[in-house]
Amino acid sequence: MEYSFKEIEKKWQSHWSKNQTFRAEENADKPKYYVLDMFPYPSGAGLHVGHPLGYIASDIVSRFKRHKGYSVLHPMGYDSFGLPAEQYAIQTGQHPAVTTKENIARYREQLDKIGFSFDWSREVRTSDPEFYKWTQWIFLQLFDSWYNTETQKAESISSLVEHFETKGTEALCAHVEEQKDFSAADWSSMSEAQKEAILQDYRLAFRSESTVNWCPELGTVLANDEVKDGMSERGGYPVVQKKMMQWSMRITAYSQRLLDGLEQIDWTDSLKESQKHWIGRSEGAYVNFKVKGSGQNIKVFTTRPDTIFGVSFMVLAPENPMVEELTADIYRSSIKKYQEVAARKSERDRMADVKTVSGQFTGAYAIHPFSGKEIPIWIGDYVLASYGTGAVMSVPAHDARDYAFAKQFELDIPQVVEGGDITKEAFEAKEGKIINSDFLNGLPVQEAIKKAIEKIEELGIGQHKVNFRLRDAIFGRQRYWGEPIPIYYENGIAKPVRLEHLPIELPKVDAYLPTKDGQPPLARSTNWNYDPAKGVVPNGEGFPLELTTMPGWAGSSWYDLRYMDSTNKERIVGKDSEQYWQNVDLYIGGSEHATGHLLYTRFWHKFLFDIGYITSEEPFKKLINQGMILGYSAIAHREDGTNTYWSKNLAKGKKTTPIHVDVNMVNASDELDLDAFKTWRDDLKDAEFKLEEGKFKVSREVEKMSKRWYNVVNPDDIVEQYGADTLRMYEMFLGPLEQSKPWNTAGITGVHNFLKKFWRLYTANENGISEEPATEKELKILHTLIKKVNSDIENYSFNTSVSAFMICINELSALNCNKREVLEPLVVLLSPFAPHIAEELWYALGKTEGISLELFPECNEAFLVENSFEYPVAFNGKMRFKESLPLSMTKNDVEEHIMKQEKTIEYLGGKSPKKVIILPGKIINIVV
């Protein structure tokens, strides 16, 4: 019987689908296991072979856990709001929903062919109103919350209002950008608009005038993690800084908890490091410096208060609002000029040139709080307006940036920490003794830091402070294809839409572009006003609705919860379902989401936890980043100025232009199919080809898999040619899951041959399946595999499992094993990896129930016991020969035996051994 994978795979895929084999159930008798893949954005290009890598791994774990008796939740869905569909809509006028639906259908078709055990009944799409209703709901909860720094959790805005009404800001512990000071009486005398303006500073979803990353090309603002090297991550367009009224998320309230939570979760070090850096906790102090001849203070943040006697100048960010007042008249024009130049510099320019030191003296002086010395005040663009207080005390002897600035402008460099050579460079190490520093003299740095802060607090000129690098996340996008923000404006005051009116669905618009006067596309709708009594009403009635939409990360920040109870109409997730599934046990996806999605999701979960809707604070217990599958680009060499192509080895030394060739026209030996190539593009019809040994060879290069490089390999083609089971096992066999690697089809026949061999073991024996008991040898082979596969899956080491299967099958085939006692457990072992062939053979063994719930074989160590061991015998650590000895032999007996061996005597060459090391069951080493 042939292994006809096409027939088998089709048959079982439709069987599983019809019987809902993988439907997840809240079964109180079973432990739960939740395995999640990062859901894809359904792009028009469809899946390439890189996408399924993580899905295959998670599918193996899911199937494995089902075999182990767990109730497994393994869902899939689509992150279906996003820029490409909208850009396409702008170009073609087609509604993004239509494009998205088509793309999803294509993705689904491709996914289905690979035989994943997803529970499709729980599918979610972020662009589905039934889903984004709850995204909007969460937004409104955030809008209605503030962060209490005393209880360390989010609370309802009503409790804040109550506090204001009774005590004003007295004894208020709240996360807020700038502490406020007013009494209960002040509060009650305020207008509604004034009150609301104050509340905006406390709300976790809030509006504020802030500097944003504006991308003119995309016509929208972007979050920090969406900007890479001053360019937009999607599309690669330039990004500039701009002040705008914007919706934001107060993620900074959760900085410390986001940091602390990392300790409880099982993520890779590199990922945790990325998040730690992004959050960027630094501990130090605020210090106020009096400005000479004015009542003003300049507040700075420093992590090195111990070096305060080393301050020789101060630098403010050019954007710092104090600059205006401080500047002496004679410097006014040069300060203004400097500010203008700094403002014109884009983020990108500023980064491109970190070496150039620039700045301008303001003419003003500060007074040193301890020494009373006058300190010149400068402005410089190395000081950022958005971090700390937008001003620094410069200690050039102990900070490299201050040092460069001091050198450039010939300012003093007083040393206050012993060590280094400050004539050459700043001494930045946090070690050594303090000198030239009055009451700090002689103290080691760490103690001096404490002492300095004590003194600063004692004198009331500053206080201990923890600062974070993390910024609040910009939340509004001037785009169409996203969740509408459920806010309307009554007399200019932002008010929440009533919950019963959710979802606020995207309106119809005549085009997906901004309006002529620069308003977001939603302004084009003629039906975009709101009446609290009626809901959405035509323009002209009610109040105007918010025009911006939510960013791409909104829906993905909580979708993992929705899978637990995807059809619930009452809550984001039902209480019982949430209790049962809790959180994701294993999350698999790319590492590019380290500081975006993964941080935002943790933030929203902590918030939902605070307000009592979920019981787990961390969404993902264990996270694995699968490596990227890279393309193996094929390159033909065209001689410059001609239409002549030279085969790889002939092209050397010639002036040629590399031309990317579609990898599907190149075979595993790098030979190009010339007939196909000639019809690929018009200009190739008449091209001339210089062959080597009758073949045309291409060069190879490893690049990101992309249409642009013609190196995309489609999983459908692999499935068509070799079957889904081969694709699954081959992707795993390629190497460790976390590692990036180029896709190279060369080795796929090895895996395919293995499956054929596996098939033959069950079907090719002339005596059929034998009911006789298996031999010891056969059982040993089987149980070795059982042990290996169990531990490999637990360790996510799938490539080594595949090897173990190959070894096992090679050995059993050599023995011509056809015992049911071996073949039955064997097929269960294979089923997580190659489920179709396993299911087929399972039924062929006479089973009538599906394989997926069959218990996974457990290793019986008794079959693995060895009674002898082939000792490697080494001399001075070099293995020379082997000697098989019973494991029951004592050390002394082994030594006695081995020393008598002819070979031992030969290798000793008459010398007597200094030492003989015997490790039972491991090695014998003789030291000469």
Next chain:
RNA sequence: GCCCUGGUGGUGGAAUUGGUAGACACGCAGGACUUAAAAUCCUGUGAUCAGCAAUGGUCGUGCGGGUUCAAGUCCCGCCCGGGGCACCA
């Protein structure tokens, strides 16, 4: 610059707590079956030296040191690739 990673045959990659380096697979070479091809199966395959051969010697996990009876694995100092952060005071 800082932080994480990784570097092993022609190729992808294996190697518990330090204990036989190169499992498994690809590729390549040779062979069997076949009119032929496909499919399948068998043998060999890190480099190098000696030998007709069986076999044996030497070298070998990015580089240079070190610890150890023994180092791909541990320590110190470098080099290179990949990823992240980047004037964060």
